[in-house]
Amino acid sequence: MAAQIPKTEPAPVIEARGLDLTFQTADGPVQALRDVNLTINKGDFVSFIGPSGCGKTTLLRVIAALEHPTGGSITVNGMTPDEARRSRAYGYVFQAAGLYPWRTIEKNIMLPLEIMGFDRAEQDRRVKDVLQLVDLEGFGKKFPWQLSGGMQQRASIARALAFDADLLLMDEPFGALDEIVRDHLNEQLLALWKRTEKTIGFVTHSIPEAVYLSTRIVVMSPRPGRITDVIESDLPAERPLDIRDTPEFLAIAHRVREGLRAGHAYED
Amino acid sequence: MSATADTAAGGGIGALGRGLGRVSGAVLPVLTVVACIIALWYAAAIGLNRAWTLDTAQRQGVELTAGEIIADAMSQERPVLPAPHQVAAELWNTTMGEPVLRERRGEYRPNPRSLFFHAWQTLAPTLMGFVIGGLAGILLAVGIVHNRAMDMSVMPWAIASQTIPILAIAPMIIVVLNSIGLEGLIPKSLISAYLSFFPVVVGMVKGLRSPGAMDLDLLRTYSASGAETFWKLRLPASVPFLFASMKVGVAAALVGTIVAELPTGARFGLGARLLTGSYYGQTIQIWSALFMAAICAAALVATLSLIERMTLRRMGLDR
Numbered sequence: 001m002a003a004q005i006p007k008t009e010p011a012p013v014i015e016a017r018g019l020d021l022t023f024q025t026a027d028g029p030v031q032a033l034r035d036v037n038l039t040i041n042k043g044d045f046v047s048f049i050g051p052s053g054c055g056k057t058t059l060l061r062v063i064a065a066l067e068h069p070t071g072g073s074i075t076v077n078g079m080t081p082d083e084a085r086r087s088r089a090y091g092y093v094f095q096a097a098g099l100y101p102w103r104t105i106e107k108n109i110m111l112p113l114e115i116m117g118f119d120r121a122e123q124d125r126r127v128k129d130v131l132q133l134v135d136l137e138g139f140g141k142k143f144p145w146q147l148s149g150g151m152q153q154r155a156s157i158a159r160a161l162a163f164d165a166d167l168l169l170m171d172e173p174f175g176a177l178d179e180i181v182r183d184h185l186n187e188q189l190l191a192l193w194k195r196t197e198k199t200i201g202f203v204t205h206s207i208p209e210a211v212y213l214s215t216r217i218v219v220m221s222p223r224p225g226r227i228t229d230v231i232e233s234d235l236p237a238e239r240p241l242d243i244r245d246t247p248e249f250l251a252i253a254h255r256v257r258e259g260l261r262a263g264h265a266y267e268d
Numbered sequence: 269m270s271a272t273a274d275t276a277a278g279g280g281i282g283a284l285g286r287g288l289g290r291v292s293g294a295v296l297p298v299l300t301v302v303a304c305i306i307a308l309w310y311a312a313a314i315g316l317n318r319a320w321t322l323d324t325a326q327r328q329g330v331e332l333t334a335g336e337i338i339a340d341a342m343s344q345e346r347p348v349l350p351a352p353h354q355v356a357a358e359l360w361n362t363t364m365g366e367p368v369l370r371e372r373r374g375e376y377r378p379n380p381r382s383l384f385f386h387a388w389q390t391l392a393p394t395l396m397g398f399v400i401g402g403l404a405g406i407l408l409a410v411g412i413v414h415n416r417a418m419d420m421s422v423m424p425w426a427i428a429s430q431t432i433p434i435l436a437i438a439p440m441i442i443v444v445l446n447s448i449g450l451e452g453l454i455p456k457s458l459i460s461a462y463l464s465f466f467p468v469v470v471g472m473v474k475g476l477r478s479p480g481a482m483d484l485d486l487l488r489t490y491s492a493s494g495a496e497t498f499w500k501l502r503l504p505a506s507v508p509f510l511f512a513s514m515k516v517g518v519a520a521a522l523v524g525t526i527v528a529e530l531p532t533g534a535r536f537g538l539g540a541r542l543l544t545g546s547y548y549g550q551t552i553q554i555w556s557a558l559f560m561a562a563i564c565a566a567a568l569v570a571t572l573s574l575i576e577r578m579t580l581r582r583m584g585l586d587r
Contacts, residue, residue, distance in 0.1 A: 092489040094485070098486055100500075100504070101585055102504045115491075145584075
């Protein structure tokens with residue numbers, strides 16, 4: 001097989017083969033993931049989209065070694081997820097900003113740096129850098145409650161970027177924000193992705209958000225959680241917000257919607 | 269940057285202003301309630317004490333007018349319920365009217381007529397007991413949160429310990445400690461610690477467990493150790509809970525000390541004042557000791573509240 005690929009493929013950042021995950025609950029076993037096969041290459045922006053219960057968050061948590069699969073294999077940077085975590089392979093952004101209220105923005109961003117043992121001068125330098133990256137210069141000394149929800153989420157992205165992981169895992173990071181703030185943050189995230197050339201895994205339940213951001217969209221469906229479609233986006237790299245009104249954009253959004261509907265059909 | 273500094277400085281002054289505004293706004297309602305209580309108290313005192321007045325008058329064969337009955341009911345030496353001004357006068361005479369130290373045979377010794385002296389005799393073991401109980405409570409809570417065996421075993425015992433009437437075991441604790449040579453401050457503070465550790469355990473367990481799954485997952489993504497999770501997440505998150513439970517604990521510590529003084533024939537302390545007062549029917553002395561105990565408890569809780577506000581402000585948790 002490998003011989004048939006002409007160009008030299010870069011080593012995949014994430015490679016999942018036949019991944020299964022079954023939770024043992026009081027109501028019996030629940031299959032959260034079944035036979036998930038997925039390859040994410042360096043520099044990809046991959047969105048996971050699907051209704052609740054489709055396992056998109058679980059898949060992200062398996063990549064982050066927050067859950068452990070019950071079958072199949074998965075590698076992150078060629079290592080097991082646990083090893084990858086210890087080698088600081090990824091930064092994780094949760095649905096809520098999750099900033100510690102007793103720490104200033106600066107100190108919150110320093111939290112992973114303190115734990116990972118960076119010296120003080122290096123901590124200060126990195127905090128300054130990432131604050132600039134997420135456009136929060138001058139807010140380092142503020143406490144989280146003094147910032148708006150969107151700014152808090154940007155600070156949490158800065159925290160995930162601070163230790164220079166190449167992979168950014170984001171679990172519905174803008175799900176709790178209003179439409180206007182979300183649009184703005186989507187634009188900023190694209191700019192940041194282009195500048196830093198990170199690989200991003202992004203969980204969302206918004207079709208426009210997935211299509212706007214991604215190079216690849218993974219459509220998932222529930223009971224059991226599985227991948228039903230993988231859509232490569234042919235949208236240009238330069239994406240102003242009004243690209244969402246172009247026929248190309250709408251065509252991809254349509255295909256995502258069809259994929260979601262197909263996954264649901266057996267229930268209704 | 270300068271904007272930040274301004275906010276910080278202005279925050280302190282603004283908070284002070286807000287605090288004063290809150291206090292002055294509360295003055296009228298508080299005074300109204302106090303006035304109502306005093307009025308009810310006078311009515312109750314007259315109602316309860318007049319039987320004795322009438323009895324005495326009958327034995328002496330004297331007819332009393334209503335005004336004379338009321339006046340006598342409020343000025344008896346050993347009333348069933350002393351009138352507020354009698355308690356106030358006793359409080360004044362035994363605090364401001366008596367030196368804390370007095371000269372005896374050429375040296376200055378504590379004056380047992382001073383209520384301040386008795387209050388201090390109770391406060392010292394209370395503070396020591398509270399420190400012991402508070403530390404024990406925090407340590408037990410840390411153990412309960414981090415060790416499954418302790419979680420399952422300690423809490424039931426802690427709850428059981430609080431269901432035992434302290435009045436029943438206080439004399440036994442005193443006797444046992446006496447037999448190993450401990451007396452005075454230590455036994456009293458241990459009983460006070462016995463009552464004050466419990467609220468601290470309950471509050472701290474709740475506080476140390478207050479971080480949510482997401483907060484803990486975040487630290488897992490950094491491969492943080494258990495110690496790091498404790499110092500950087502659980503402990504700071506528990507601080508507001510700690511203060512709430514310490515305020516309950518310090519009041520319980522004071523009760524513990526007074527109770528420790530009651531069955532043991534202590535000569536000094538607020539509990540001793542209550543006890544001697546009841547021996548000799550000195551109801552005015554009992555009530556003034558009760559008020560002193562309430563003032564001490566209020567002062568302890570107020571001090572903790574002040575420390576709480578300063579700490580939470582420093583931590584950015586007080587908005």
